[in-house]
Amino acid sequence: MSPPLNVYALSDAPPEAEVRGALGEPVRAVPAGALFALAGEVEQPPELSADAVRAHDAAVRRLAVACPALLPVRFGSIADELDFSGREAELLEALELVRGREQMTLRVYGEPDPADRGSGTAYLESLRRSRSIPALAPLRAAVGGLVRAERTEPHGGPLVASVYHLIDRGSAPEYLRAVAGVALTVRIAPTGPWPAWSFAPEALR
Amino acid sequence: MRRREEQGMEILEGADQSLLEVIDHVLNKGVVVSGEVMLGVAGVDLVYLRLSALLCASDRVQPRARKK
Numbered sequence: 332m333s334p335p336l337n338v339y340a341l342s343d344a345p346p347e348a349e350v351r352g353a354l355g356e357p358v359r360a361v362p363a364g365a366l367f368a369l370a371g372e373v374e375q376p377p378e379l380s381a382d383a384v385r386a387h388d389a390a391v392r393r394l395a396v397a398c399p400a401l402l403p404v405r406f407g408s409i410a411d412e413l414d415f416s417g418r419e420a421e422l423l424e425a426l427e428l429v430r431g432r433e434q435m436t437l438r439v440y441g442e443p444d445p446a447d448r449g450s451g452t453a454y455l456e457s458l459r460r461s462r463s464i465p466a467l468a469p470l471r472a473a474v475g476g477l478v479r480a481e482r483t484e485p486h487g488g489p490l491v492a493s494v495y496h497l498i499d500r501g502s503a504p505e506y507l508r509a510v511a512g513v514a515l516t517v518r519i520a521p522t523g524p525w526p527a528w529s530f531a532p533e534a535l536r
Numbered sequence: 537m538r539r540r541e542e543q544g545m546e547i548l549e550g551a552d553q554s555l556l557e558v559i560d561h562v563l564n565k566g567v568v569v570s571g572e573v574m575l576g577v578a579g580v581d582l583v584y585l586r587l588s589a590l591l592c593a594s595d596r597v598q599p600r601a602r603k604k
Contacts, residue, residue, distance in 0.1 A: 338569050368569070381547045381555055388558050406562045408569040422567070436557065522557050528565035535565075 336361065336370035337377065338408045339390050340526075341415075343367065343426050346397035353377065353386035358394065363413040366422060368404075369394050376409045395526040400430035402531045421532045429497065429527040432479055435506055436525060437494040439464060441517035461485040464492055466517045473509045477502050484535050491517065495529035 336359075339352060345360035345367055352358045352371030360367040371390075377383045384406055391403045402425055415422055448454050462483050471478075480497040498506050503524040510521050529535060551559060 341567055379547065381551065384547065384559055384562050385555070388562050391562075403561075403566040405564075405566040405568050408567075410569050413569070436561070522554075525561055528561040531565065531567040533568060 334372045334374065335376075335409050335411055336368065336413070337373040338368050338370040338404045338410055338413075339387065340369045340394050340398070340404050341366050341402045341422060341426070342369060342394075342398045343400055343423065344398070346394060348397045350393045350397050351390070353383065353390045358390070361413060363415050364419050366415055366419065366426075368410070368413045369398070369401075370410075373409070376407060379407065391526050395433070400426040401526060402426060402429060403526045403528050404531075418532065425530060425532050428480060429530050431500055432497050432527060433500050433503070433524040434527045434529060435496045435498055435503060435521060435523035436529070437470075437496070437510075438490060438520040438522075439467065439492045439494060439517055440489055440520070441466065441491050442489075461487065461492070464494065466515060467494065467519075469515060470510060470513045470519070473513045474506055477506050477509065480530065482529050482535055484529075493529075497527060497530055498524070500524070 337352065339358065342360070343366060346358065346369065350358045350369075354371065354373065354377075356371040356373070358369050358371050361370055377387075387406045391401075395401045395403075402422065462485055464483060464485075474496065477498045478496045479499065482495040484493045484495075486492055496506070506523075507521060510519070548556070548559065
């Protein structure tokens with residue numbers, strides 16, 4: 332039996348260069364249908380620690396450099412066998428979306444809108460607002476030319492929401508300059524570029 | 537081996553903002569590959585809830601965070 336695999340990412344082609352995994356092990360491209368799982372052979376699952384999480388992030392970043400289309404895989408995914416047959420179409424679609432792109436993450440802080448329970452219609456409208464975050468309209472106008480796709484994740488606390496923008500690789504400095512030049516009524520904290528963590532199918536709950 | 541949820545909680549308690557960001561991306565996002573996932577579903581939810589709380593807390597300690 333082959334050793335278990337610590338999976339770092341999925342792609343539709345093997346990496347264009349040799350890449351090392353979180354433990355310095357060579358990353359193999361393991362074919363699985365039309366996809367390739369980019370994984371290192373490990374003897375046991377990694378312990379969950381700050382260093383291990385950083386090392387996983389670093390391995391995914393190295394792979395992203397060597398793969399134009401890359402979907403990161405969640406930390407700690409140890410697999411004996413890989414079967415994506417039921418999800419292949421959506422994974423391939425996601426790979427097309429992220430090809431040549433990377434992610435910016437915006438944390439949005441402020442006072443959450445209270446859910447309006449006055450009527451069914453008002454409640455649905457307040458739900459829609461919590462997803463669309465109207466306070467970000469000036470920001471969306473400023474970065475709109477750079478953003479290829481957006482995902483939002485409402486949290487409903489002082490951290491109102493997280494917003495994920497998919498941009499062309501290399502355009503992060505321009506994106507950050509545009510964000511810095513916008514005046515908003517909410518505070519935002521941008522980070523990135525990241526590999527496209529939030530654009531994997533099922534990435535957001 | 538210690539319970540994995542406990543390990544998750546421990547790294548969160550000592551984390552600065554940049555590590556919290558890495559943890560949120562690496563542990564809460566990305567493709568879930570079937571097979572053994574290291575944290576059980578319950579563990580991920582616990583870590584996620586605590587992570588959200590910490591991301592909020594770091595906002596409160598910064599004065600700029602207050603809405604004008």
